[in-house]
Amino acid sequence: MAESFSIAQLSGAERPIKIGFVLIPDFPLMTFSTALDSLRQGNRLAKRNVFEWRLISIDGKEARSSSGLALQTTAQVGETGRFDVVIVCAGINYRRSYSSGLFAWLRKIFAEGCVLGAVSTGAFYLAKAGLLNGKRCAVHWESLASFRKEFPKCLATDDIFTVDGRFLTSSGGTATLDMMLYLISAIEERDLASQISDQFNHPRIRRHDDAQRMQPEQRFGIRNAKLGFVIRRMESSLSAPVEISELADSVKLSPRQLERLFRDNLNKTPSRFYLELRMLRAKELLLDTDLSVSEIAEACGYESPSHFSRFYKQHFGETPAETRKADTRSRMSLA
Structure with a gap:
């Protein structure tokens, strides 16, 4: 099907729009529930079946x-009927379920004209299928660095959701509601999307380029705009740390003035705060991904795995391997 096909061409259909959730x-239950229930609410408010859906597993x-809750699916990848939209829902440990059969099916249905969506780490599947090269996509901030490393030809953003041709991608969580409201507006009408938003006590349908994360001022309880700017730069440059002197210069302060600002507001030096951000990011990657220690070291701005491991043990009192081993034991005990 021609690449000029767009989501808007689903509008005006006299039949229910068929949507599949892989x-x-x-998969993150909250994110999936948000996506599914927006369709259910749309049917209720429209007083007709605007949407039909099926749950698909590999x-x-x-x-x-x-969270451990299991859902019964009604279809298997490759053995389903035609869909207008297919949305891949994935969360942590997404690499464990990479499937050549799923990738081939995604390519097939896209070629047939299907709109493809992804939430949270679902974008990894579309990219692994070779469908997102040169396309904008939204990825959860925790996985953004990993995605960019694995798929450098994809235009990964930190937007809450993106729309690029027949691709819809959400960074996950509540941002998925905003993505679904965009989809519903394109298919049906904005008034229906607004009614759904009201039903969910969602006072504002966010733009795609709204920030994923709370601003530093809110998260850390600070009011100084220069401090907030520096923290944002730190958070966006964990893989390539910026010199403290350069950070200070970016807000027209001397390094000593910046250090005083950090101590007064956060009771830490800029260097210590930066280190803690990198260490927390490293631990998240160790616990939530299958990246090697070498890859995590690079993602957190360390020249070598040994250099990274030394700082990690100093900070957490255990090596990266010990963190992973303890997490594996914990997961097995809960299984």
Whole structure:
């Protein structure tokens, strides 16, 4: 089908729009529920079946969410009927479920004209299928660095959701509601999307380029604009740390003035605060991804795995390998 096909061409259909949700093991339940219930609410408010949906798994069996709740699916990848939209829902440990059969099916249905969506780490599947090269996509901020490293030809953003041709991608969480409201507006009408938003006590349908994360001023309880700017720069440059003197210069302060600002507001030096951001990011990657220690070291701005491991042990009192081993034991005990 021609690339000029757009989501808007789904509007005006006299039949229900058929939407498939591919549930990858460990999918985030809240994100999926937000997507599904927006359609259910749309049918209720429109007083007709605007949307129909099916739950799909790779093997046709039940799909278990990251919270442990399992959902019975009604279709298997490759053995389903035609869909207008297919949305891949994935969360942590997404690499464990990479499937050549799923990738081939995604390519097939896209070629047939299907709109493809992804939430949270679902974008990894579209990219792995070779569909997102040169396309904008939204990825959860925790996985953004990993995605950019694995798929440098994709235009990964920190927007809450993106729309690029027949691709819809959400960074996950509540941003998925905003993505679905965009989809509903394109298919039906904005008035219906606004009614759904009201029903969910969602006072504002956010733009795609709204920030994913709370601003530093809110998260750290600070009011100084220069301090907030510096923290944002730190958070966006964990893989390539910026010199403290350069950070100070960016807000027209001397390094000593910046240090005083950090101490007065956060009771830490800029260097210590920066280190803690990098260490917390490293621990998140160790616990939530299958990246090697070498890859995590690079993602957090360290020249070598040994250099990274030394700082990590100083900070957390255990090596990266010990953190992963303890997490594996904990998961096995809960299984």
